Amino acid sequence: MTTGDGHGIGPEAEDAASFPRQTDGFERLWTPHRMVYVAGPAKPTDDGNADCPFCAAPSREDSEGLIVARGESVFAVLNLYPYNPGHLLICPYRHVADYTDLTADEAQELGAFTQEAMRTIRRVSGPAGFNLGMNQGAVAGAGIAAHLHQHVVPRFSGDANFLPIIAQTKALPQVHDEVRRLVAEAWGGDA
Template sequence: MSGLPEPEAAEGFPGEPDGFQRLWTPHRMVYVAGEAKPRDEGEQECPFCAAPGRDDEAGLVVARGAHVYAVLNLFPYNPGHLLICPYRHVADYTDLTPEETRELAEFSQEAMRTVRRVSGPGGFNLGMNQGAAGGAGIAAHLHQHIVPRWSGDANFLPIVARTKALPQVHGDVRARLAAAWGGGDA
């Protein structure tokens, strides 16, 4: 056996043991409950509306286009986790104009090329969470995630130690990506 105690039915719940050990993570309730999450009540409170009004370094903006911009995720899954956001405060992908849709796709492609040049990930996760029920942390302003992935980058550190290992700070990541955007040297 594993040396761990045999699992029991969860206290207060009827039933038979299911063979799973439990690793409780009550600290994640802050995230689940939405505490410390940016307000999502329109353009005045929207961090995706505010970011392009700051200088690139302060706003973590990597690149700007006519209709969309690329910005580092303030709470990244991995170094180089970018968000492609329209400037316009729009929630639903189907409400983008054809120009916004095209540029969002082009920026997503360039984000992948840039991150590959800068840090050589083995793969990517790309996606949009639409609406609060779909998992969008800021549902009122659409944003596409570009998450670089490396073999073995997911581990138990966030669960066990309540720590996410990020080997680079935002300022360095932003500067390297901005320098490499559009084919520049990293």
């Protein structure tokens, strides 16, 4: 690559389109059903609470909205595209984007629901650990940045086994209906 005056700026750049096709090492697991989420009419938007799936979920039946438990100011819902079985999201009912926008009561209940989610998932499936987190803003990885949600991701020994590493494939052994039923039935039980 050169500047306008012909001086080089490092290695010569070549047009990638002229290269023979190189594989990237990833096998493809085709999931056309995700197109409803990615490009279809059901794709979540960040345009406000009228289109927000976290605002819509509480108005549905629990099984239809994938809701596990409801509180006064927050609810627990299964992630539609989970990292692992039992991946929950703890969401305030109120459409707020930032953790600092929560009231004291919402923040307290969000914390209590996160704790109960961990207790419940331990009773249901015995994970070895958890990842907890919030992606604040689209640049931080939030798919739906306009509505705050806390991820509770159970981690199992071997969940990062050879499949994701060698085959670039994630195995999810339970379907949403089964996971939602098991977690909902165990919610609030004895530790």
